[in-house]
Amino acid sequence: MAPAKDGEFVKVFISKTLEQRQRIETSISNNFLFKNLDEEQYKDVIDAMSEKRVHEGEDVIVQGGVGDYFYAVEEGSFSVFVSKDGDPEIKVHEYGPGGSFGELALMYNAPRAATVRCVEKAVLWALDRVTFRRILMERTSRKRRMYEGFLEEVPILSNLEPYERHKIADALESIIYNNGEVVIQQGDTGQSFYIIESGEATVVKVDENGVEHSMGSLKKGDYFGELALLTDKPRKATVIAKGRLKCATLGKKAFVRLLGPVVEIIKRNSENYAQTANEL
Numbered sequence: 001m002a003p004a005k006d007g008e009f010v011k012v013f014i015s016k017t018l019e020q021r022q023r024i025e026t027s028i029s030n031n032f033l034f035k036n037l038d039e040e041q042y043k044d045v046i047d048a049m050s051e052k053r054v055h056e057g058e059d060v061i062v063q064g065g066v067g068d069y070f071y072a073v074e075e076g077s078f079s080v081f082v083s084k085d086g087d088p089e090i091k092v093h094e095y096g097p098g099g100s101f102g103e104l105a106l107m108y109n110a111p112r113a114a115t116v117r118c119v120e121k122a123v124l125w126a127l128d129r130v131t132f133r134r135i136l137m138e139r140t141s142r143k144r145r146m147y148e149g150f151l152e153e154v155p156i157l158s159n160l161e162p163y164e165r166h167k168i169a170d171a172l173e174s175i176i177y178n179n180g181e182v183v184i185q186q187g188d189t190g191q192s193f194y195i196i197e198s199g200e201a202t203v204v205k206v207d208e209n210g211v212e213h214s215m216g217s218l219k220k221g222d223y224f225g226e227l228a229l230l231t232d233k234p235r236k237a238t239v240i241a242k243g244r245l246k247c248a249t250l251g252k253k254a255f256v257r258l259l260g261p262v263v264e265i266i267k268r269n270s271e272n273y274a275q276t277a278n279e280l
């Protein structure tokens, strides 16, 4: 360990090989909590991480314990268990490569909210509490706060666990469109899913004879763009901003992973469009 001074912080530096650094980079490359770090922050996070190997059946985190580390998963898998009021524990979640856990106790100075148990021999990268709070906490809690109230009011997401909405918040990015701007173009390949934060959008569809039909409008809390992601088919309609439109967007991979619990409802809802489109 060779500590280096940075203002009031003593940076944590755990020496590692180039190969270990590359493995960390791969493990966090698709993790939203590590997005948009500047070069120095990114380097500080990698410098501070330590490798932890765990075997099947080992508890990395025990519910009620004190928060010391945040973990990013390189390989292996984990199950998450919660026990309420002394009742037997219930499995509530799973993590695999690219996932991360253990942020809650560090963010809120709270006891560990769940037990995280290794299911399949794993390699983890552990980040100490001080470095987590200094570099990753601000952006994470800002985003969770920013989207929390909004996501609670999105009808399709209202029945999710608060923690599931937090994970969605981590992955959302807001985009603003001006009046008349095309958000989705009929025929394009689908990359993202959209939820309207404010403003309105109109939906139009051109039929095989080139005739344009208005398919209605969308308002705050409505979502669109799910169909191409669910079916892997081209966009079925064009969505245009009506006035200033602000959307929260999720990329395709995050949509599939995070909206898993509501995908069946989304699919059922989308069958209504098929009916409307057939009536054209």
Ligand code: 1OR
Pocket: 061, 067, 080, 082, 092, 093, 100, 101, 102, 103, 104, 105, 106, 111, 112, 113, 114, 115, 116, 161, 163, 164
């Ligand atoms: P922690 O520091 O509290 C346990 O340590 C970790 O398990 C926690 O951070 C999260 O990273 C992770 N509720 C609470 N923590 C969860 C949950 C969860 N899932 C994963 N963790 N759920 C709500 C259960 C009522 C599951 C939601 C899908």
